[in-house]
Amino acid sequence: MPTDANPRPTIYDVAQRAGVSKSLVSLVLRGSDHVSPARREAVEAAIEELGYRPSRAAAALASQRTRTVGVLIDDFHNPWFVELLAGLRSVLDPARYTASVADLQLEAATGSNPVEGFLAQHVDALVVAAEPAPGTLDGVDVPMVVAGMRELGLPDDGADVVAGDDELGARLATKHLLGLGHRRIGHLTGRSGPGAHRRRGYEAAMRDAGLEPAVTGEAGGTSEADGYAAACALLDARPETTAIVAGNDVMAVGALAALRERGLAAPADVSVVGHDDSPLAAYRFLGLTSVDGHSREVGAAAARALLARLDHPDAPPHRELLEPSLVVRHSTGPVRDASR
Amino acid sequence: MPTDANPRPTIYDVAQRAGVSKSLVSLVLRGSDHVSPARREAVEAAIEELGYRPSRAAAALASQRTRTVGVLIDDFHNPWFVELLAGLRSVLDPARYTASVADLQLEAATGSNPVEGFLAQHVDALVVAAEPAPGTLDGVDVPMVVAGMRELGLPDDGADVVAGDDELGARLATKHLLGLGHRRIGHLTGRSGPGAHRRRGYEAAMRDAGLEPAVTGEAGGTSEADGYAAACALLDARPETTAIVAGNDVMAVGALAALRERGLAAPADVSVVGHDDSPLAAYRFLGLTSVDGHSREVGAAAARALLARLDHPDAPPHRELLEPSLVVRHSTGPVRDASR
DNA sequence: CTGAAAGCGCTAACAG
DNA sequence: CTGTTAGCGCTTTCAG
Numbered sequence A, B: 001m002p003t004d005a006n007p008r009p010t011i012y013d014v015a016q017r018a019g020v021s022k023s024l025v026s027l028v029l030r031g032s033d034h035v036s037p038a039r040r041e042a043v044e045a046a047i048e049e050l051g052y053r054p055s056r057a058a059a060a061l062a063s064q065r066t067r068t069v070g071v072l073i074d075d076f077h078n079p080w081f082v083e084l085l086a087g088l089r090s091v092l093d094p095a096r097y098t099a100s101v102a103d104l105q106l107e108a109a110t111g112s113n114p115v116e117g118f119l120a121q122h123v124d125a126l127v128v129a130a131e132p133a134p135g136t137l138d139g140v141d142v143p144m145v146v147a148g149m150r151e152l153g154l155p156d157d158g159a160d161v162v163a164g165d166d167e168l169g170a171r172l173a174t175k176h177l178l179g180l181g182h183r184r185i186g187h188l189t190g191r192s193g194p195g196a197h198r199r200r201g202y203e204a205a206m207r208d209a210g211l212e213p214a215v216t217g218e219a220g221g222t223s224e225a226d227g228y229a230a231a232c233a234l235l236d237a238r239p240e241t242t243a244i245v246a247g248n249d250v251m252a253v254g255a256l257a258a259l260r261e262r263g264l265a266a267p268a269d270v271s272v273v274g275h276d277d278s279p280l281a282a283y284r285f286l287g288l289t290s291v292d293g294h295s296r297e298v299g300a301a302a303a304r305a306l307l308a309r310l311d312h313p314d315a316p317p318h319r320e321l322l323e324p325s326l327v328v329r330h331s332t333g334p335v336r337d338a339s340r
Numbered sequence C: 001c002t003g004a005a006a007g008c009g010c011t012a013a014c015a016g
Numbered sequence D: 001c002t003g004t005t006a007g008c009g010c011t012t013t014c015a016g
Helices: A013-019 A022-029 A038-052 A056-063 A080-092 A104-110 A114-119 A166-179 A193-207 A224-237 A249-261 A297-309 B011-018 B022-028 B036-049 B056-063 B082-090 B105-108 B114-120 B165-179 B193-208 B223-239 B249-261 B295-309
Strands: A068-073 A096-102 A125-129 A144-147 A159-166 A185-188 A241-247 A271-275 A289-292 A317-323 A326-327 B066-072 B098-103 B126-128 B142-149 B159-166 B185-188 B243-246 B271-275 B290-291 B319-322 B326-327
Touching: A013 A022, A013 A038, A013 B193, A056 B056, A068 A080, A068 A114, A068 B105, A080 A096, A080 A125, A080 A289, A080 A297, A096 A104, A096 B326, A104 A114, A104 B082, A114 B022, A125 A297, A144 A297, A144 B066, A159 A166, A159 A297, A159 A326, A166 A241, A166 A271, A166 A326, A185 A224, A185 A326, A224 A241, A224 A249, A241 A249, A249 A271, A271 B142, A289 B022, A297 A317, A317 B011, A317 B114, B011 B036, B022 B036, B036 B243, B066 B114, B082 B098, B082 B126, B082 B295, B098 B105, B098 B114, B105 B114, B126 B295, B142 B165, B142 B295, B159 B295, B165 B185, B165 B243, B165 B290, B165 B326, B185 B193, B185 B223, B185 B249, B223 B243, B223 B249, B243 B249, B249 B271
Parallel strands: A068 A096, A068 A125, A125 A144, A144 A159, A159 A317, A185 A241, A241 A271, A271 A289, B066 B098, B066 B126, B126 B142, B142 B159, B159 B319, B185 B243, B243 B271, B271 B290
Antiparallel strands: A289 A326, B290 B326
C-alpha cells in the first residue's frame, strides 16, 4: 500500500514488476484480447500487489477521450431520474464508461452552467434527460442522446431519442378511468415536453370516448404546488369531476390535498391517477395508481444508443419509444355517484 | 466556433491571439492576481473568441490535483442529500472545485464500488454523507470529511465531521409532543448512525419527563416500509400511544399508513413527527411536522472544513454540530383523549 | 507480443 | 510580469 511518501505507482512500475513491457500493461488495462492469459495474470497480479490505479487524467490526455458521459437531469428532487440513471449505468459500466451527473436546478442555484461543466470536463457524450433553457445545448460538439422525453425543441433535432411513450401512457390512464365508469375526467398539466404529450394522450382518449377534455394548469409548472393549484382550478370550475389524470405523481399528491380541502376523498369521491410510478406512488399512505414509463429500461436503451453512436457517428438518428404500463393501486375506483 | 476539423484551441493558441505568453494565460486561468487588468482582459477576450476550454485532464496531469471532490451519498431516492449538495457546491464552486456525486445503492446494484471509482478518478478529497460498508474507506489516502452524520465507526475516526445535532433534534421533537400534553409517545428507529442518535435524543427527553421510552424498528432499516412495520409493531404493542416520533420523514409516512389501517388519524388520534424536513414533509397532503437539520448549512460548513483541511493537512480534526430546529405543520396537535 | 519514441495540454519553477 | 524548460502518466504509432 503506497503511502504519501512513496508516490503512486505508474504503469511503468507495474510493467517492471510483472516483467513485461509498458505497452503490454496498457493493453491489459484497456481490455485488449491480444494478450496471453499468462501475461495478463502477471500484470493483474502486479497491479494488485502494487495497489496501482491508472491515472484517468493521463489516459484522457493521451487518448483524447475521457470515457465519461455527462448526464443532465432536471432536478435531484424528482426521483424520476434514479431508475433512469441505474439503467444507464447498467450498460455504461461494462463498457468502461463513467456517468457524471448534474442537475439543472442545482446549477441554476449556484450560477454555473452544467453543460459548460460537462464540456470543460471533455465528456465523450451527453445524455439529456431534462429540458435545458434554449441555447444551452448550442455549443455542444459531442454526441447527444435525449432520454425520457420525445423532443427538446432544439434547432437541430437530429439527436438520438429514447423515451417512454407519454402520450400512450396518459391514454392508458384515461382509459382505465373510463373503464371504471368515469365520464367527468379532468387533466392536470404543466409546461414541459412530456407534459404536452401526456396531455395529448388524455385528450385523445377523451375524444375517442366522445367526451370533452377538461385541462387545467397549462400556465404552471409540474411540482406538487402546481398540481395542487391546477386541481383547485379544476374542481372549482367543474365540481362534478369524478376523476383526475395528473401530469405526474407529485402533481397527483398536490391534487389529493385539493380534494381533501373540499371534503372529498380518493377514490371514494374522486379517482386520481399519477404518472411516472415514482417511489412516491408506492408509499402505502398514498397508494397512487400511476403510469409506469419504465425509466430503467429507457436508461439502458439510451446508453446502448449512445454506445452505438460513439461507434458510428454518422449513422441515422435512432428514435425509440418504449411502451408504458399502468400500475393500479388504491387511488382509483369505480364511480360512486355519477351525478355529484 | 471550432469544428471537428479544427482541433480544439489550446492554451498556446490563446496566448498567441492575446499576444502574451503561455504562462500568463495559465496564470489567468488559475485566477492569479499578479496579472494586470489589461492583459487579463486581453486573455479573456481571446478565450472567448476562440471558444477555448481548458483541458482538465492536462491540468490534472500536470498539477497532480484534479480539483474534484467526491461526494458519497446513501441513496438518490432519499432527497436528504439534495440540500446538502447545494450547500457543498455553494462553497466549492467559488473555490474552483467540482463535486462528483455517487450513491451507495446505485453502485451496489451495478456492482462497482463508488469509493474505488473516486480513487480512480483521483479526487482531491472525499465528502462522506453515507455509511459505507466497513472496510470500504480503508484504502482512502485523501482528506475526508463526514457530513450529516456524527461518526462512521471507522477504525481511525480522526476525520473532520460536520453534522446536524440529531440527538438534539429528536429531543426537540419529543419535547414538542410533551408540550402538547402527550405522554404515551413512541419512537420508530432503524439501523443507522443518525438513527441511533435520534433514538438517544428521544429517550433522553422521555426520561427527563419521567416517562418510559417505547422504541420499535431496531432491527429494521429506515425506509417507508420499515417505518410502516415499526409503527405497526408499536401500535400493536401499545395501542394507547398518542404520539410518534419517527426516525425520518419517509418512516413517518409509513407510520401514517399504519395509523390509517387501524382507523386512526393524525393528528386527531395520534400525532406524528418526522425528521429531515424533506420536501415530502412539506407536501400539503402530508403536512408533516419535522425536525430541520439544516442540511444546506451542513453542506456549506463541510465544504469549508474540506478546503481548510486541504490547506492545512495537519490541523487538528474539525468537529461541528449544527443546531436543528422544528418545523411545525399539521401532523401534530394536542392530545385529545389521553385515556385511549 | 516487445521496446522505443513522440506527444496529449497543461503547470510550475526559474531566470530574466 | 515574460519566456523557457521540464515533465505529469499514459496512449499510440511503428518497426522489430
